[in-house]
Amino acid sequence: MMALPPTLTPKQYLVHHSADQWEEFVYEWVMALKEAGYVDVVGMGGSNDRGADIAAFLTARKTDGPWHCYQCKHYDKALGPATAYPEILKIHSAVAEQQYMELPERYVFVAPKIGGTLTQLLAKPSELKLTFFAWTEKNTVKLLEEYGEGALQRALDRARQTDFSCFEAGNLDKILEQHATTPHHVRRFGAPLPDRPAREPAPPEHAAGETRYIQQLLDVYSEKWGYSSGSPDGARAHPKAVRNLQRQREAFYCAEQLRVFARDSVPTGTFESLQDDVHSGVVEVEERDFDTGYERLHAVLDAARDMQLGANVLLPVVKPDDRKGICHQLANENRLTWVQEDEQ
Template structure:
């Protein structure tokens, strides 16, 4: 009996790890990745993070400031290096000299407290030197002093002299290399990680129940619901308590508030898990899918409301990364968010 075998060509492509993906990054993509990582450290450590890379970066690709004085006060420098091979001392020395020259020439007021090489691979010889600052300093000066070396050719004698004077006074323990595993661990806590590496979203937290009292942030969409209940069941349109006490309006209002808070929980989850604008893009997709339904003629606002909610429930959404963790109530809740922002309404002006 013949046996069907899946050939290698039919097998699914292997899933690359974040480390493997980073190997294929361009220099610009690598710098962007490092910026995302340093930005993740901002809340705990820095008042600001600025990308300064380019052809005239003056020795700093990314600057992280510990005070409002920026580079006039304590700061950290992150130097991004993305090579096919591991970063070695001969590639590090020119960058070290560049930052020393920049400070000696007063491009920056002070040296960074930490100067961090960030590369996919750090060579063993550089790791060993970075672990022994005195040896690193000696090796740096030895390299500078070699006859005919290319390390110093970009600088005139006076500039080089000032930079080396500063180097003699400098504690070379400020130079270090970042650990890629640690970087990825911290990057995974950022909203950028899912987009960059295509990893699954973290588990979404449980949705909290709505507070018993309406908040000011709910006022607009609840007022629009009260108008519907006034038309449908004769409830007072400016007294939520009357609607809540009504046997049908009360249950309906509770369900809509649960949906609103469900969608708001998704908004907060998105803020912490995916890039800025992802949730707003989802809202826009829902709005695009229901707005023409909302603009149709309906006998009552209640009919329009239900038609819009049904359209949101049944519509096909695009490829937004949040779709994988959406709950059924989120779509309805987004409609109420849109009503809260006056992008949807249940009574058209000509019907009022």
């Protein structure tokens, strides 16, 4: 038998990212740092990023107040001082020229691999500062051409006032651990979905958010069994209607639980895409001629149960009741109708 190819780890996937994909990954991670207390996170990358690829703001004053900077670097080789020094100079220049009013409280280099020399320098800020100024002296001619004499001097003056302990490197293992808590991890790395929580029963009382799909079901029961559909009382008094209504509510809440699970586990829009797939698969059935809404309802539910759902990332955790429940979610939004006007 032919052996299956080995599965790439997230670290191995990241090695093959482009610079833009790497920055997107870092942005997803920073957005997940809830404990940092960020009020907003903004991608600033580009040819004129002013020393910050991703800015995370601690107050509404943004870079006029306390903020953190994440500098994204993705190279074939490990990140070393020769790459870090120009970025350190750039952020000081941006502050000296008042492009930012404040230096970031934290300036984090984020790279697939940080070289040993830079790691050691970041662990000893005083030495990092000394070697930075040694680098600027060695490269004075080139830096004068790039910045101009006045701007370079202002940047260096600002750097002399800085405690270089603000510069650090991100730990990729910890970054991946935190990224795994985001809805983006499954899509980016093809990782398995987390376990879906145990299903909870539908609450005994009808919630305001159920109004439309329940009314549609009451119309179905009223048409079939001949009682007023204005309230659930008639359905509760009918043995078949009350059991059917309870089953449909359980399915609706199953799909609602899947909606919440998707919100926390996969990228925005994934669950809505699944709803659209179900709608596309059943709407032709819903539009057929039926003698009763009861027949239409069950024909649509059968079609949803049996249909192929494409390649949505949620499929491994989709249950039969989710499919039925999604139909009721669609009915709740008037995208499906059981008892149609020409049948009443």
